[in-house]
Amino acid sequence: MTGSLLEVIALDVRDAVAAEEGGADRLEIVVDMASDGLTPAAETVAAISRKCALPQMVMLRGEASFLATPESLEGLRRDAKILSEAGAAGFVFGFLDSAGVVDLAATEALIHAVAPLPWTFHRAVDHAADTQASWRAVRLLPNLATVLTSGAPGGVADGLPAIKARCEAGDGPLIMAGGGLRPGLVPVLMDYGVRAFHVGSAVRASWSDPVEARLVRQWRELID
Numbered sequence: 052m053t054g055s056l057l058e059v060i061a062l063d064v065r066d067a068v069a070a071e072e073g074g075a076d077r078l079e080i081v082v083d084m085a086s087d088g089l090t091p092a093a094e095t096v097a098a099i100s101r102k103c104a105l106p107q108m109v110m111l112r113g114e115a116s117f118l119a120t121p122e123s124l125e126g127l128r129r130d131a132k133i134l135s136e137a138g139a140a141g142f143v144f145g146f147l148d149s150a151g152v153v154d155l156a157a158t159e160a161l162i163h164a165v166a167p168l169p170w171t172f173h174r175a176v177d178h179a180a181d182t183q184a185s186w187r188a189v190r191l192l193p194n195l196a197t198v199l200t201s202g203a204p205g206g207v208a209d210g211l212p213a214i215k216a217r218c219e220a221g222d223g224p225l226i227m228a229g230g231g232l233r234p235g236l237v238p239v240l241m242d243y244g245v246r247a248f249h250v251g252s253a254v255r256a257s258w259s260d261p262v263e264a265r266l267v268r269q270w271r272e273l274i275d
Contacts, residue, residue, distance in 0.1 A: 054275070055241075055248065056227065056247035056248065057074065058247070058248070059262060060078075060079045060250070060262075061079070061080055062080075062082060062095075062258075063099075064102050065261045066262040067103040067105065069262040069264040070264075070267050071104065072267070073254070073265070074268055075267055076106075078103070078105050078107045079107075079143055080107045080108070082095070085258075086114070086115035087115060088110050088143075089112050089115070090111055090112055090127070091109060091110065093133045093134050093136075093137040094137075096139055106141065108141045108142065108143050110143045111127045111131060111142050117146055117147040117175040117178060118149065124157055131164045140169075142165045142168060144172070144173065145176065146158050147175050147178065152179065152181075153176075158189075166193075169195070169196035170196060176189060176198055176200055177230070178204055186217060186220075186222060190222060197247055199227045199249055200217070201229060201230030202214040202228075205231070206231025207232050207236050214228065227247035228245050229248065229250065232249065234273055241274075254267050
């Protein structure tokens with residue numbers, strides 16, 4: 052891998068192949084972007100594994116919220132096992148309780164379920180009632196590969212000051228910037244010390260259109 056990590060959202064095999072062709076390092080596999088990404092089918096992960104060599108970070112999220120119930124956690128645990136067997140290289144998840152505090156019990160239960168695979172804490176961190184406290188809770192969790200953050204619920208452009216503060220606090224190596232990421236923001240983020248970038252809508256015409264290898268390649272060149 053090059054010095055910087057480029058992760059591309061893929062909904063299917065066609066997306067995955069285009070992302071690989073364009074020079075991505077890693078995929079995030081999701082379904083239903085209208086809900087900001089939910090758990091995909093194991094068949095999708097298996098099909099991508101057959102056609103594409105990139106590691107797949109697979110979303111574990113059953114509904115369009117950051118809350119975890121005992122029932123939903125049990126379902127995600129089962130999903131994790133099936134998705135691992137299908138070829139997942141790691142997972143993407145994270146939970147807040149009804150007060151907007153990181154739900155450590157739920158998050159740790161899934162870390163245990165997916166161990167020893169790495170995982171990403173997703174943008175739930177940006178929606179916490181106290182983002183500094185949420186970072187303190189998350190950064191010490193085992194097997195944590197990256198934290199997908201835009202610094203603010205509205206996207207990276209709004210979140211630059213928060214991302215800068217996190218880098219100054221020493222969290223730069225954990226940060227994967229994503230959520231409304233635009234090319235003009237990359238040099239600023241790199242100055243802060245961010246070295247991992249996550250793109251979805253920026254490499255396709257719309258969510259109903261496939262990933263374009265040409266656009267992935269532009270991002271590859273930008274972050275290199």
